[in-house]
Amino acid sequence: AAKTAGSNEAVLLAAATGHYFAALSGAGASEGAEPVSLGLPLMNRPLGQRKTAIDPAVNVLPLLIPPRHTVAESIAAVGETFDGARRHGAYRAEDLRRDIGLTDPDRQLTGPSFNMRPFTTRFTFGESVAELTTISIGPVHDLEFIFQSENDGGMDLHVLADTALHDRRSATAHVSQFHFEMTLWRKNSITCRSTYSRCNRCAPALFSSCLLLF
Numbered sequence: 718a719a720k721t722a723g724s725n726e727a728v729l730l731a732a733a734t735g736h737y738f739a740a741l742s743g744a745g746a747s748e749g750a751e752p753v754s755l756g757l758p759l760m761n762r763p764l765g766q767r768k769t770a771i772d773p774a775v776n777v778l779p780l781l782i783p784p785r786h787t788v789a790e791s792i793a794a795v796g797e798t799f800d801g802a803r804r805h806g807a808y809r810a811e812d813l814r815r816d817i818g819l820t821d822p823d824r825q826l827t828g829p830s831f832n833m834r835p836f837t838t839r840f841t842f843g844e845s846v847a848e849l850t851t852i853s854i855g856p857v858h859d860l861e862f863i864f865q866s867e868n869d870g871g872m873d874l875h876v877l878a879d880t881a882l883h884d885r886r887s888a889t890a891h892v893s894q895f896h897f898e899m900t901l902w903r904k905n906s907i908t909c910r911s912t913y914s915r916c917n918r919c920a921p922a923l924f925s926s927c928l929l930l931f
Contacts, residue, residue: 724796726872727835728795728796730833731782731795732782732791732795733895733898734895735753735780735784735831736753737895738753738828738829750784752782753782753828755831756829757778757779757802757827759775759806760774776807777826778802779826780802780827782794788902810826814826825859829859830862834865860878860879860882861878862875863877
């Protein structure tokens with residue numbers, strides 16, 4: 718679907734993730750619904766630039782996903798949103814909060830996070846092989862969907878969850894339900910729906926999964 722729309726897998730997966738959370742929250746159930754706001758981590762370190770930094774480079778900005786779109790429409794809209802986020806990657810999230818008047822520390826700037834890791838975890842140096850292992854990550858707000866490219870050409874979906882809000886059973890259910898949504902997206906025939914029921918018959922053909930609770 719991404720290639721057909723002239724886009725890439727990161728945009729497709731971001732659109733699917735936004736539709737998924739819109740469906741769960743009911744945000745896509747009515748016309749004129751507000752877009753879903755995902756947290757989008759931005760490295761802000763283009764290759765060959767910024768060799769030395771005295772301030773934080775990584776930033777997390779809202780990625781707005783419009784609900785109630787077809788697959789093709791959503792991919793096109795999210796592609797534009799992606800480009801806008803990259804152009805403004807240096808606009809610090811704390812500055813954005815101040816500029817829009819979001820002063821309550823209990824109110825979050827974004828909803829669940831979307832992260833794309835388009836690299837494998839194994840590296841070959843001549844006859845030597847190195848394996849990348851993540852020892853620790855930052856705090857998880859609500860949920861984070863991480864899509865990790867794997868050495869066999871597949872992709873893993875890692876679901877990270879805040880245990881103050883989710884238990885293992887509910888977090889695991891997100892994996893199955895997202896698998897179900899992706900089978901519908903492969904048919905290229907859905908719009909954002911208000912609810913999803915868990916599909917126990919769907920084979921995880923696109924993703925293997927890893928669940929981490931914090």
